[in-house]
Amino acid sequence: MVEPRRCFEGERVAVRIEVSYDGGTGRVDPGVALGHGIRLDRLAVGPHRVELVMTAQRWGRWTLGTVDVDVYDLGGLARRTVRVDLGEIAVFPLPGHAGLTPVPVRLPQRLGEHTAAQRGEGVEVTGVHPYVRGERQRRIHWPATTRRGTLQVHQFAAERASDTVVLLDVLADVVDPVTGVSSLDETLRAAAGLVRAYLRTHDRVGVVSVGGATRWLQPGSGQGYFYRIVESVLEVRKDRAYRSEGLDRLPPPALPRGALVHVLTPLADQRILGILHQVRGRANPMVVVEIPAGEPVPEPGDTEDELALRLWRADRDAMRFALVEHGIAVVAHRPGRTLDLALAPLLRTRVHGGTR
Known part of the structure; x- marks a missing residue:
């Protein structure tokens, strides 16, 4: 028995295995092989049971692992082994703190x-x-x-009320070489906080993830919809692996007409510009939330590394400039800070859409 099968990062998962046999026994000896993203906190063994307490460390779909239960006879000469597959769990990202909900210039006629x-x-x-x-x-x-x-x-x-779509750039997972912060982790946590903020104001929220297979969920409302949205993108990370090859065109139902699109991206892959061009071509108002992933660290005194870093910075500045020149709002979210600090400037004016 595994409880719960769905949890948030940092929460504990309890596993209980019942052992039954005929006759007497000398001892029960379990061997535990854990999956990725799981930490074993406690192991208790009894004559007829094995109990484990684990902690889900990172969001994603994780295989808990297996437990090989060895049962010995009274003399310790005979042994029987049973392998128990613990199955998978879904670990939700901890939502980033967000309370501000920017809205487009034109809103639907639904009450909100x-x-x-x-x-x-x-x-x-x-x-x-x-x-x-x-x-x-x-x-x-x-x-x-x-x-x-x-x-x-x-x-x-x-x-x-407003229609909002959160578009996630999962083309790459960039890890800060200094702090070890993952851009994929920060993207999902910021997205979860943004989704929860809009759902609290009774808006309709959808999600699209691009990178490998394009996954999307049409906008819906209600607090229970939060879990459907998060589960729709958990397949991005499964046992530390994620797909990032290829791109598909965004399906028309994924972006309702006039819906405000929040694009969460580290701006690390040029292919995301093609996706932004698709959104812009549909005249949807759009906000790009940049998820910084840290800069490459050059070797001290290495002039070639320093030149490469300058070119890297110039390339990112060019991407931001191109977005702003096309009338797209670009804000930066700093890991560890509330998302409201990035979104606050957008409250001074409403977000405009593109032109067809």
């Missing part, structure tokens, strides 16, 4: 919590206007009525 530009039945006051027969009397703005001599009522902004 984002303030729209047009008038409606919201709660945010945008001004006053002359009273029209049939309007609620409790909305009369008495100070303006007194000044103008005619009935004036509060004017409110409409509240709408």
Whole structure:
């Protein structure tokens, strides 16, 4: 018995194996072979049981491993071995802290919590206007009525929901040579925090992962949808391996018309520019969230390494400049910091879309 089969990073998984046999026994001796991403914290052995407590260290789909249970007779001369396959578990990334939810200029007509530009039945006051027969009397703005001599009522902004798609660049996993931080880890954690923030405001959120097989899930809403979104991209990492060959065209249903697209990428692979061009061509408003993965460390005094580092920096600056020149917002997320620090500048204005 393995509980739970789904957990978050750092949580513990309990395994209990029941051992049954005829006659007496001398001892039970288990041999444990763990899978990747799993740490054994405790092992307890009894006459009829073997209990293990493990910790899931990193997100992904992991094979827990196997346990070879050796059962000896009273004299220790006869032995029987049974192999128990513990199966797989799904480990969700810990969501990064995020609470801000930038929205596009144009919002769908569904009711939600984002303030729209047009008038409606919201709660945010945008001004006053002359009273029209049939309007609620409790909305009369008495100070303006007194000044103008005619009935004036509060004017409110409409509240709408948004469609948001989180597009994950999993073409490469770049590891910072100094800190050991993985760009793939930071991408999934930031994406999980972003998805949870939008779902809290009752928006519809979808996900697309590009790299190897393109995986996508149409936008949906509800807190339970968070787990469907995360599970849809867990196959990116399975037992420390992930596919990164080839690219497919984005399927039209994956990017609803007018949906705001958050692209989380380390900008380490030029092929991501082709994906961004597809999104831009569909006129979807887009934000590129750069996940820094650290710089190469040159050998001290090696002029060739230093020149290569300058070229590497220039190449990344050129990618950012090309995106900004096409009207795409680019923000940088620093690992270990809240995602809100990167998204805060986008709240000053709404995100515009491209042109077909």
